[in-house]
Amino acid sequence: MGVIRTYVKGLDEHLGGGIPEGHVVLIVGEPGTMKSSLAYSILYYNAKHNGISGIHASLEQSRESLLANMESMGMKIDRETGKRISVLDLGFIRKKMVQLGNQTWLEIFKMYVKNLKVSMDSKILVVDSLPVLEIMSKFKDPRIDLFHLFEWFRDLHITTFLIHEQPHGVPILAQHGEDFLADGVIHIDMCRIENTVKLYLGILKMRRCKHSRRYFPLIYEGGRFEIVAE
Numbered sequence: 025m026g027v028i029r030t031y032v033k034g035l036d037e038h039l040g041g042g043i044p045e046g047h048v049v050l051i052v053g054e055p056g057t058m059k060s061s062l063a064y065s066i067l068y069y070n071a072k073h074n075g076i077s078g079i080h081a082s083l084e085q086s087r088e089s090l091l092a093n094m095e096s097m098g099m100k101i102d103r104e105t106g107k108r109i110s111v112l113d114l115g116f117i118r119k120k121m122v123q124l125g126n127q128t129w130l131e132i133f134k135m136y137v138k139n140l141k142v143s144m145d146s147k148i149l150v151v152d153s154l155p156v157l158e159i160m161s162k163f164k165d166p167r168i169d170l171f172h173l174f175e176w177f178r179d180l181h182i183t184t185f186l187i188h189e190q191p192h193g194v195p196i197l198a199q200h201g202e203d204f205l206a207d208g209v210i211h212i213d214m215c216r217i218e219n220t221v222k223l224y225l226g227i228l229k230m231r232r233c234k235h236s237r238r239y240f241p242l243i244y245e246g247g248r249f250e251i252v253a254e
Contacts (some may be wrong), residue, residue, distance in 0.1 A: 025232075028076075028148060028183045031069035032062070033250035043208060044232045045147070048177050050202060052160065052188045053212035057223055058244065063185045063211070064090075064151045065249055066196070068099045069188070070148060071108035078148035079140050080111045081133070083156040084137060087111040097124065098247025110140050114160075130161040141180055142153045149177070153187040166200040174205045176249070213239060225251055 029044030036042045043049060051059045063080075070076040082090045090111060091101060101109065120132050125136075140146055151157055163169040177184040188202065203209050208230040215222050226239040240251035 028066070029070065029074070030066050031073070031248070032225075032242075033248060034253065035249075035251050037234050038227070038231060038236045038237075040253075043183060043230065045183055046178060046181055047105045047231065048174050048184045048186065049205035049208035049210060049230075050186050050188050050206045051212070054190050054214055057212040058210055058242075059187050059189075060152050061094070061244070062150065062210075062249060063187055064094055066185065067098060067109060067148050067150050068094070068105065069248075071105045075108065076109040076148060077144040077146045078110075078150070079099050079137060079144075079146050079158075080109065080150045080152070081137065082111055082113045082152055083160065084114070084152060086115060087113045090135075097244070108144070110144060110146070112136055112140070114156075128161070130157075133161075138180065139184055146182060149180075149182045149184045149187050151184065153189055155189055158200075164183070170200055170202060170205055179189050184246070203229065208233075212242060224229075 026045050027039075028045055028215075029042040031035050051063055053059045067078040067080055071078060074151040080090070090113070095101070109176070117129065117132055117136070120136075121127070121129060137149065141149075145241070158166060160172070161169070182187040186202075206229070209228040211226045211228050213224045213226065215224060224239040226237070227233075227235045240253065243250050243252060
């Protein structure tokens with residue numbers, strides 16, 4: 025089994041090279057902690073530097089909005105990366121629901137992810153976000169339905185990053201056991217120091233990795249994320 029590099033300077037070294045292939049990893053944090061940007065950067069730099077194809081399922085903003093935001097941060101899609109990154113947005117899935125009226129939202133989502141996985145030989149999947157996916161899928165029993173969903177991701181043999189919003193003051197992932205089901209949990213915390221808001225990244229869990237339990241300052245500069253050893 026290989027690894028998928030995060031391309032966060034300093035983080036891959038703490039993970040023994042990167043995240044084990046095929047893992048389902050949660051990226052958790054409060055609003056404004058750059059969770060989506062971090063996940064997209066993993067997808068982007070693997071496409072740019074390793075030629076690895078990936079899928080970004082954007083369930084909270086349009087494809088155009090996502091790409092414009094990421095380009096403003098220095099992650100511009102050029103001809104080569106454009107061949108390797110596919111963005112699937114919620115509006116597209118809704119249109120297909122009209123055309124495929126006998127299928128549920130989740131069935132259509134799975135169908136398109138699987139087709140893109142096969143046609144592009146995709147190795148990375150980003151889902152932004154897991155709570156929206158749960159709402160759109162209308163889970164009847166979230167614990168059981170999430171278990172089957174996570175197993176479906178693993179059966180695809182694709183490294184999956186699930187963005188999970190953590191409401192302010194709410195314990196991390198206490199609701200449906202997502203942290204128990206996942207292979208890894210990356211937590212981005214926000215802290216105000218005097219008049220500056222700083223971000224800190226911690227690996228709460230990563231199966232098959234010997235990783236540090238520390239939280240490291242997380243910075244974004246020149247189009248790249250970096251953790252800083254203090």
